[in-house]
Amino acid sequence: MSRLQKKFDELKTLNKTGLVIYLTAGLPDFEGTIRAFKLAEQAGADIIELGIPFSDPMADGPIIQAASYQAIKNGMTLPKVLGLVKEIRKFSQLPIMGMGYINNMLNYGFEKLAVDAKAAGMDGFIIPDVPHEESEEMRRVCSGQGLHLVEFVTPGTTDERIKETCTTADGFIYCVSVNGVTGVREIDYTPINNVIAHVKKQTDTPCAVGFGIGSPAAAVKAAAKADAVIVGSAVVKLIMEDRFEEAGELISAIRQALDKR
Amino acid sequence: MSKGRFGKYGGQYVPEIVMPVLKELEAAYEQYQADPDFLAELRRYYVEYAGRPTLLYYAENLTKYYGGARIYLKREDLLHTGAHKINNALGQVLLAKRMGKKRIIAETGAGQHGVATATVAALFGMECKVFMGAVDIERQKLNVFKMKLLGTEVVPVTTGTATLKDATSEAIRYWAAHIEDTHYIIGSAVGPHPYPTMVRDFRSIIGREIREQIKAEAGGRLDYLVACVGGGSNAIGTFHEFAKDSDVKKIGVEAAGRGPGIGDNAQTLSNPASRPGVLHGAYSYLAQDDDGQVIEVYSISAGLDYPGVGPEHAMFHDQGIVEYVGINDREAQDAFQLLSREEGIIPAVESSHALAYLGKLMPKTQKDEVVVVTLSGRGDKDVQQVARALGEEI
Numbered sequence: 001m002s003r004l005q006k007k008f009d010e011l012k013t014l015n016k017t018g019l020v021i022y023l024t025a026g027l028p029d030f031e032g033t034i035r036a037f038k039l040a041e042q043a044g045a046d047i048i049e050l051g052i053p054f055s056d057p058m059a060d061g062p063i064i065q066a067a068s069y070q071a072i073k074n075g076m077t078l079p080k081v082l083g084l085v086k087e088i089r090k091f092s093q094l095p096i097m098g099m100g101y102i103n104n105m106l107n108y109g110f111e112k113l114a115v116d117a118k119a120a121g122m123d124g125f126i127i128p129d130v131p132h133e134e135s136e137e138m139r140r141v142c143s144g145q146g147l148h149l150v151e152f153v154t155p156g157t158t159d160e161r162i163k164e165t166c167t168t169a170d171g172f173i174y175c176v177s178v179n180g181v182t183g184v185r186e187i188d189y190t191p192i193n194n195v196i197a198h199v200k201k202q203t204d205t206p207c208a209v210g211f212g213i214g215s216p217a218a219a220v221k222a223a224a225k226a227d228a229v230i231v232g233s234a235v236v237k238l239i240m241e242d243r244f245e246e247a248g249e250l251i252s253a254i255r256q257a258l259d260k261r
Numbered sequence: 262m263s264k265g266r267f268g269k270y271g272g273q274y275v276p277e278i279v280m281p282v283l284k285e286l287e288a289a290y291e292q293y294q295a296d297p298d299f300l301a302e303l304r305r306y307y308v309e310y311a312g313r314p315t316l317l318y319y320a321e322n323l324t325k326y327y328g329g330a331r332i333y334l335k336r337e338d339l340l341h342t343g344a345h346k347i348n349n350a351l352g353q354v355l356l357a358k359r360m361g362k363k364r365i366i367a368e369t370g371a372g373q374h375g376v377a378t379a380t381v382a383a384l385f386g387m388e389c390k391v392f393m394g395a396v397d398i399e400r401q402k403l404n405v406f407k408m409k410l411l412g413t414e415v416v417p418v419t420t421g422t423a424t425l426k427d428a429t430s431e432a433i434r435y436w437a438a439h440i441e442d443t444h445y446i447i448g449s450a451v452g453p454h455p456y457p458t459m460v461r462d463f464r465s466i467i468g469r470e471i472r473e474q475i476k477a478e479a480g481g482r483l484d485y486l487v488a489c490v491g492g493g494s495n496a497i498g499t500f501h502e503f504a505k506d507s508d509v510k511k512i513g514v515e516a517a518g519r520g521p522g523i524g525d526n527a528q529t530l531s532n533p534a535s536r537p538g539v540l541h542g543a544y545s546y547l548a549q550d551d552d553g554q555v556i557e558v559y560s561i562s563a564g565l566d567y568p569g570v571g572p573e574h575a576m577f578h579d580q581g582i583v584e585y586v587g588i589n590d591r592e593a594q595d596a597f598q599l600l601s602r603e604e605g606i607i608p609a610v611e612s613s614h615a616l617a618y619l620g621k622l623m624p625k626t627q628k629d630e631v632v633v634v635t636l637s638g639r640g641d642k643d644v645q646q647v648a649r650a651l652g653e654e655i
Binding site for chain 1: 264272273274275276277278280281282420421426427430433434437438439440537538539540541542544547549551552553554555
């Protein structure tokens with residue numbers, strides 16, 4: 001059983017909502033990312049989504065765009081992200097999902113990447129510009145290495161597509177809360193909750209809700225039907241501004257709010 | 262593999278949010294491309310509003326100048342708004358109308374596609390937003406003002422390099438948040454399926470007219486087709502009709518800018534260093550660095566400096582159906598002046614790249630052969646910039 005599956009089983013046993021924290025690899029730099037990782041783990045993160053910076057991140061809002069741009073300028077590359085994971089594995093067993101865009105991965109060679117990522121200690125990938133239709137080959141390669149390839153549903157995903165996605169869903173299903181890009185804002189979670197209810201009838205694969213969640217109150221709302229919530233931009237913004245302590249406090253506050261549900 | 266492939270190129274590499282609207286667009290396009298009413302309406306706007314068919318002009322002076330094959334110019338520069346861009350904008354706005362969309366969005370680099378989109382939005386009374394890099398807004402004030410005059414909101418994009426590729430990403434992001442009521446008119450034969458096919462179809466009228474017109478003009482003989490390639494839409498519109506005519510040599514001319522260095526040119530197919538990758542939803546050739554980050558490319562022509570290229574061109578390149586070559590800034594400027602002087606036609610600096618290739622091609626041709634160059638746009642917009650490059654302030 002993978003680190004990710006074990007984590008979701010454990011959460012289920014404890015009747016807890018999982019907390020996924022997104023960090024941009026290379027923000028503010030290599031060492032800074034390790035510091036941020038430790039901080040997130042101590043503050044109660046269950047899973048880390050490690051952003052592989054790309055020059056043209058189509059699914060991301062201004063904060064993560066700026067973070068990626070800065071990380072690239074600071075010299076972060078995909079091989080260095082793998083080095084970062086290796087370094088992290090010396091002190092942590094938290095599941096790490098590499099979140100990145102397909103071009104960097106194809107450029108590296110997807111099969112080689114799967115082998116190297118597995119060896120480094122990564123648990124799988126989240127690739128926002130690979131929808132279900134384009135994912136077949138990558139699913140095959142990932143499953144050959146025992147890596148998870150996360151798929152997506154959104155408020156607009158049709159019943160037919162939900163069904164297809166549920167047949168191949170692996171690790172967890174990324175439930176995008178709203179039509180748009182990443183970034184903190186007020187969101188009505190009803191539409192995605194309806195989609196999650198639909199998903200739950202068809203698969204046991206855990207559902208994690210992301211996009212827009214920036215506060216304990218928002219996390220609680222987002223967690224209504226989900227197994228986990230994903231927090232990205234709110235934490236990245238604080239790290240970008242060198243406010244590490246506040247980032248840790250925000251993660252702790254969200255953790256506590258989720259545990260009190 | 263998904264639909265919408267040209268060989269191994271193309272596809273739909275977009276966030277899940279955009280998939281439902283791509284499917285909606287695909288279904289609508291499949292329906293209307295075979296709908297006689299839709300096609301008749303499009304035809305009417307092509308003829309009565311845009312000015313089709315465009316002339317196929319025998320450039321006698323230019324032919325004499327080179328002393329080789331007979332040179333014809335396909336005069337897309339004579340269309341309303343001054344460039345071939347209107348062909349696609351009209352097709353897509355009519356489609357958007359039938360899909361019940363209320364708002365049109367577009368990206369633009371130099372502003373030509375932005376102006377074409379703003380024009381059709383004004384004509385059909387639709388709300389329009391054009392995303393444009395802040396750097397380009399500063400460089401292209403005239404087109405920015407034209408768009409505003411036409412009732413369009415120009416949205417400055419300050420992220421990344423603040424140029425065309427970032428404007429395209431931002432348009433896609435806006436679209437993802439407004440899929441119900443918004444249609445995205447992409448400006449070239451790039452992007453996720455069905456765009457490369459749809460944009461090509463709306464532009465293929467160029468090639469179809471060439472085939473008809475050349476029959477009357479040159480007894481049907483055609484040996485060479487030359488067109489400039491940025492994203493590659495006027496070129497695909499020119500070449501697609503002749504893809505199976507192996508006796509017609511097809512040459513796509515990319516911008517070789519100021520040299521072969523990284524970031525000094527906009528050559529994606531004619532540059533041995535470039536390799537396939539994914540940008541803005543499609544797998545095609547891409548200017549990228551060793552880590553797979555997209556490079557900001559350069560050309561004197563703001564209409565050619567896109568780091569990607571349409572997926573059908575990628576296939577044509579691999580299959581040898583089209584030959585792709587590079588023309589640098591200086592050669593393009595020389596051709597800009599040559600056509601002005603010889604024929605009294607001021608060409609767009611984009612089209613000047615195609616014209617400049619004649620300097621290399623003509624010595625290899627015979628007098629009884631026939632060359633058609635697609636003159637994709639007129640050069641009024643470029644006069645100031647070329648003057649500056651020649652050391653004159655106007």
